[in-house]
Amino acid sequence: MAVVRERRQLNLRLPLPSEHRSRFPPPLPPSAPAPAAPSSTAISAADLEKLQVLGHGNGGTVYKVRHKQTSAVYALKVVHGDSDPAVRRQILREASILRRTDSPHVIKCHGVFDLPGGDIAFCMQYMDMGTLETLLRNGVVFTESLLSKLCRQILTGLEYLHSHKIIHRDLKPSNILVDQKMEIKISDFGVSKILQRTLDPCNSYVGTCAYMSPERFDPDSFGSKSYDVYAGDIWSLGLTLLELYVGHFPYLAPGQRPDWATLMCAICFGEPPALPEGTSGDFRSFVECCLQKDSSKRWSATQLLAHPFVSGVDLQPSA
Ligand code: ATP
Ligand code: MG
Numbered sequence: 001m002a003v004v005r006e007r008r009q010l011n012l013r014l015p016l017p018s019e020h021r022s023r024f025p026p027p028l029p030p031s032a033p034a035p036a037a038p039s040s041t042a043i044s045a046a047d048l049e050k051l052q053v054l055g056h057g058n059g060g061t062v063y064k065v066r067h068k069q070t071s072a073v074y075a076l077k078v079v080h081g082d083s084d085p086a087v088r089r090q091i092l093r094e095a096s097i098l099r100r101t102d103s104p105h106v107i108k109c110h111g112v113f114d115l116p117g118g119d120i121a122f123c124m125q126y127m128d129m130g131t132l133e134t135l136l137r138n139g140v141v142f143t144e145s146l147l148s149k150l151c152r153q154i155l156t157g158l159e160y161l162h163s164h165k166i167i168h169r170d171l172k173p174s175n176i177l178v179d180q181k182m183e184i185k186i187s188d189f190g191v192s193k194i195l196q197r198t199l200d201p202c203n204s205y206v207g208t209c210a211y212m213s214p215e216r217f218d219p220d221s222f223g224s225k226s227y228d229v230y231a232g233d234i235w236s237l238g239l240t241l242l243e244l245y246v247g248h249f250p251y252l253a254p255g256q257r258p259d260w261a262t263l264m265c266a267i268c269f270g271e272p273p274a275l276p277e278g279t280s281g282d283f284r285s286f287v288e289c290c291l292q293k294d295s296s297k298r299w300s301a302t303q304l305l306a307h308p309f310v311s312g313v314d315l316q317p318s319a
Pocket of ligand 1: 054055056057058059060061062075077107124125126127128130131134174175177187188
């Protein structure tokens with residue numbers, strides 16, 4: 001339990017005036033594409049039977065559910081309701097992002113429902129091994145070879161999102177879902193947003209600050225007007241890989257309790273963390289390409305897919 005509590009501490013949020021609302025981006029401008037219309041096979045809340053709680057996040061609870069007619073199993077994320085119609089609209093906008101994504105490495109959303117009492121539920125693809133954080137907590141050893149396979153999939157998902165002008169903004173081990181075949185899907189777009197030309201670069205303070213890049217902490221010092229807004233996700237990917245390899249959040253010693261100020265100073269003023277001796281040159285170089293403090297020097301998802309650490313990885317299941 002101590003370990004669980006410790007890791008939970010990493011879900012630090014910046015001290016915003018209305019913290020729970022900060023998880024959702026401002027409403028998209030009217031030009032944003034409309035959410036996909038439900039198909040004729042759309043699932044409704046009444047079709048679903050709760051089986052068990054899968055986990056709790058900052059914004060709500062995730063249940064394993066079964067579709068009564070088809071017996072198909074899904075994950076139902078129930079986000080606690082907010083009576084403010086503007087916030088509800090923002091949540092539904094998030095749903096529209098999820099419903100329009102179609103990548104083998106981004107979680108699928110099968111439906112979004114308004115529940116009695118004001119909660120909103122997202123019916124998502126169920127991933128039977130939980131998250132990379134769960135695996136790490138359960139003692140799975142992430143070797144370089146395993147990480148290169150996982151990393152290629154994460155990059156494929158990120159490349160898809162970035163090419164569709166979606167920034168994830170909360171990439172971390174607990175937002176990367178896994179199944180028995182070690183196939184991964186990026187999840188939790190609670191703080192993502194679709195970029196519109198009319199919006200400023202995404203330098204607002206949202207997301208899980210432990211995995212935030214220097215330019216998101218301090219856009220004045222580390223960003224420029226034209227800084228690459230997608231590069232923040234690449235920074236988070238670098239930290240995620242490092243954490244999985246060393247077994248603890250890389251900016252802190254195992255067991256150290258983080259606080260916002262310590263993290264901010266370490267990320268903005270310290271040297272980026274690096275892999276220990278004994279790791280391969282390719283792995284070290286890959287992490288370095290992700291953890292460049294200057295966002296303009298950070299590689300993009302497309303460039304990283306050609307990096308030797310992941311370029312040779314075959315994602316096809318062996319016959
Ligand atoms: P945060 O609120 O910062 O995202 P979190 O990622 O831990 O924190 P949730 O996204 O709400 O919280 O997820 C809670 C837990 O539910 C996850 O850690 C995971 O174990 C489980 N979970 C979420 N989505 C799925 C899914 N699609 N399939 C299986 N398990 C899931
Ligand atoms: Mg999550």
